Amino acid sequence: MPSALIPWISFGASILLVIAYEWRIHHIGKRQPERLARYANAKLRMHWVTSLADRPGAEIVAVQALRNSLMAASISASTAALAVMGALSMSGASLAANLARWSGENALHTVLQGMLVGILFASYVCSAMSTRHYSHASFIMSIPVDRPERNELNTAAATHVRRAGLMYSWGLRLFLMVLPVVAGVVHPLAMLPATLLLIGGLVLFDQPANDVEVD
Template identity: 85%
Template structure:
């Protein structure tokens, strides 16, 4: 196997992922209802607005946000554990390869670094999600009839929107570890793994459809 083939597999995989995310962003800016992350962000903002005019629903709102916060916390904890596990397994070889950077080990070292970087980025996004959910919880726990609540409703809606997007990105980055792991095992496995990932992300991005019940 020549050095060109593994690098070609790597470049095609990265290009495929970038092209997919660019298309998702492009479509989402113009037709947000077609993509789950944008449609759900809008739904969460509508949820905050609808509860802001209903006295007595503060506990319900806080409980709903607590459930979302716990989900984001679990994702952050899982990513953190995965980072520690990846560093335990690849840390020594990664440090050794970085100290003697060469053409033979460059791709393998890069994939190892990407693996750790993706897991850490997933942790950061999930942690930011918990931060936004926490801020939103403080706001929605304020009684609806208080004047300061009306002033903070827009901030609560924005926090919930950002929390959902960060949580989504945390999950997506965690899933993007798949091609990196496949590439570490064998460079040629990265492209099929990326195709499988894009197919999964496409399903992940489809919004829920209304189901009519007779």
């Protein structure tokens, strides 16, 4: 086997492992959503909206809780945006130069640099979308419960809170996926063990709170 193919094999195996894991998680979530944190937490957030929908005086508590979540998503978005700018500052010039003179010896490095920027930007977009949904939910949950329009919008509030949580989860998830890409930029053969480490972290990330053992 040519030595030049080994880094590409490591890259391909890493990508396939991540895709296989996400495919498995997707199908488990469709059949048994209670086994995955993202789906269990989404259901919990929707129950939270429902429980406050007919409680006069709970509007301030609801908005404060949503504000805390919105701040967490804002911090995540800001971190991802700073990471994108840092990645472009450090590798933007070399990425542009490598794209201009594409060749076999630097092709993988160029692909990994592009993936790094793309994943970080996707993480920023997901976190920013999370703040958008939390903001919409805050407006709805601040409407007094005795107003007729509040009853009409409770379903929309639950949907916004659910989507906000899922977007926030994906923002963090994509940020974690930077690990094997960074390892691959440093050395292509380091990408596969970093991917295995990532999947181990995602297994814990996807575990619902009621399945976590407390010592």
